[in-house]
Amino acid sequence: MIPHKNKSKKVPYFRRRKFLGALLAVASLAALSSGAADYPTDKVNTTGLAVTDDTVTVGQLHSATGTMAISETGSIQAEQLAIEQINAMGGVLGRKIKIIVEDGASDWPTFAEKAKKLLVKDKVASVFGCWTSASRKAVLPVFEKENGMLYYPTFYEGLEQSKNVIYTGQEATQQILAGLDWIAKEKGAKTFYLIGSDYIWPRTSAKIARKHIENVLKGTVVGEEFYALGHTQFGSLINKIKLKKPDVIYAIVVGGSNVSFYKQLKAAGITSDKSVLLTISVTEDEVLGIGGENLAGFYSAMKYFQSLDNPNNKAFVPAFKAKYGANSVIGDVTQAGYLGPWLWKAAVEKAGSFDVDKIAAASPGIELDKAPEGYVKVHENHHLWSKTRIGQWQLDGQAKVLYESGLIEPNPFPKGYQ
C-alpha cells in the first residue's frame, strides 16, 4: 500500500502510531473496495480528467429528442445498463462510473457543441455516443483536438479511422460481403436490385455491394435507386422491380420510409414465397414499426440478433428486459452500444490508466468473450473483429438465425471497393 502522496504532504505532523492505524484502515478499505488504492488517482489520471479516488465520470451523447430519438434510445439504454452492471461489479479500477447525459437533439452542430462541453468543461474520461454518420463526423474534430475517447455503436460506411474513436458496430464490408456471398450461394442469385435512402451510408454501401456483385460474384445489378429520407410512395419503384424480376432485392432503406416500403411491397404481392429480399438496415427495432407480417420470410444481414442462442445473450436479454420492460426489443446497434462501456473498462484495466492516449494504445488486441454477440476483439484500426449473421424474419418480429460467418477482419478502407 502506498499512501496517497498529496495527503501525506498535507499532514506532515503525522505521528507514527496514528500513521500505522491509518494505514491499517486504508488497507482494510482497499480490500473491501477491490483496489482503488492500488491505483492512486495521480497515477491513473495524468491529464486532468474527471477521476477522483472513488468515482470516474463518463459522458453519454445521443439524441433523446428529435428525429433520431427513435433509433438512439436503444443505445442509450444499453450503455446505461452496461455501466450499471460494471458498477455493481465494483466499477473500473475501483472507481464507480458516473454518467453525464447530454442530448444531441438530432442536430449535428448541437452534437459538436455538447461534445466540446463534455470534454472541456466536464473533463469526462470517455464518451459513449453518436448514431448517424453525420453526428460522428460533426464531433470527430472535437474529439481529435481535445483528445477525447468516443465509443461509436452504429454499423456504418467505413472509410474512417481515428485514434480517438472505437467503432463497436460493423464497418460496411463486414456486414455486406458475407451477406451477399451467402445469398448468392444459397439462392443461386445472379441479378440484384439495390434500393436505398439517399444519404452517405446507403450510397456507400450500395457502391460496395455493386463492386462485390459485379467483380466477385459475377452477377449483375439490374437497378440501383435512392429515395429521399421519409419518402413514402414506392408504387413506381415496385412496378419497376416487377418488370425487372431481380433474383434479390437488396434494401438499404432507413427510418420512416421503411414501414411504407415493406407495407407496399406486401400489398403489391412481393412476398417471401415469390421473391428474395436481403436488407442491411432492418433490426428488431425497425421490425417493431414495420410489423412482422410485412417482413416475414425476408432476410437481414447483421452481426447480432436478439434471438442469438448463446449463454452471454441468454444473460443479456433478460437483464435488458428487466430494466426496460418485457416489450422492449434489442437490435444490432443496441447490442453494439452495450459493448462500449465493457470495452472501455477492459482497455482502462489493461492500460492501468484512464489517460486517453494509453487507452487508445491499449485497445487493439482487447478481447471480450462475454459480448452478447459472442466473442469480439479490437483490431489495430479500432474496429471490431466480428461475425456476420443472416436472420430470417418471423411473424413475431424476431429473426431466425440461418447462417453465421467466421470472425471477419474489419477493413474500413477496402481496396477495390472504392
Add this chain to the structure above:
Amino acid sequence: MFGYTWSELSSIFVMQSFSGFSLFSVLLLMALGLAIIFGQMGVVNLAHGEFMALGAYTVYLCSEIVHKHIPALAPYYFIVAIVAAFFAAGLVGLFVEWSLIRFLYKRPLDTLLATWGLSLIMQQAFRSIFGAREVTPTLPDWLMGSFKPSATIDIPINGVFVMGLTLLLTFGVWLFMFRSRTGLQMRATVQNRVMSGAVGINTKLVDRFTFSLGCGIAGVAGAAFTTIGSTGPDSGSRYIVDTFLVVVFGGTASLLGTVASAFGIAQSQSILEFFLKGTMGKVSVLTLIVIVLMIRPKGLFASKVRS
C-alpha cells in the same frame, strides 16, 4: 418489345396508372384542408402537417383501445376512427384559432412564425405522449392485401381505400362550400369581410369554423395515411412541403386548382420515377413546377378578383 411480353407490359401499365392515381389521391387529401385554411383564409399554417399527425395518432389510439378492450369490433373500428380523427383535429383547430390565430389575421408574417412554433410544440407533445418511436395502428384485415384481376396484376386495397375516401371528401367539401348556406357565408367572408359583416354574417364565428374545418380535414388525411405508412412525432414535417406545393401550384384560392395541381404533380412524379431513378424523378418534378410558376406566378388556376 424491350424483351418483355405484351401481357407483362400491359399489367405494368395498369399498375403504374394505379400508382399515379394513388399518389394523386394522397396529395389531394393532404392539400384539401390547407386549400381551405391557406387558400381561402390566407393563413399560412405551418402546423398543418401536425394536424395530420394528430389524426393519425387518433387512429392509433382507437386501435389500441379497441384491440385491448373490445376486440370484437376490430374489423369495423377504422371507420369510426376516421370520424374521431376528424373531430379530434377539428377541436384542437378550434382551440388554436381561438387562442392564437384570431390575433394574427392581419399579420401574415407573424402567423408564419407562430404556426411554426405551434408545430414544434405539437411535435414535442406527440413525442412526450406517444414516444419517439414510430407507431402503426393494427389495421383490419380487409384493408390489407391486394385485388388480383389477373395473375400479373396486383392492386393494393389500401390504395383503393384512400382513393375512395379522397373522392368522398372532395365531393363533400365541394358540396359544403358551394351548395350550403354556411359555405356561402364562408366564401362571402373571404371575399369581402366588411360587407359580409354589414349584411349580418358573424365573420369571427365563420373564421373559427373555417379554420377548424380545415384542421378536421387534415385529421382525416392523417388517418388515411396510417394505411400507407407509419406515424412518428415528425411525420407532419414530412408532409408539409408537398402540401404547400400542391396548394400554391394549383393557385391558392381555387379548389379546382388544388385538384388539378395534385393530379398534375402526382402523374408526372409517378411517370418520371418510373423512367428515371429515385430522387431524380422528384427533382425533375420540382424543376417543372418552378418553370410553370415562373410563367404563371399565381399558379395554375388563379381566380380573377378585383383588387
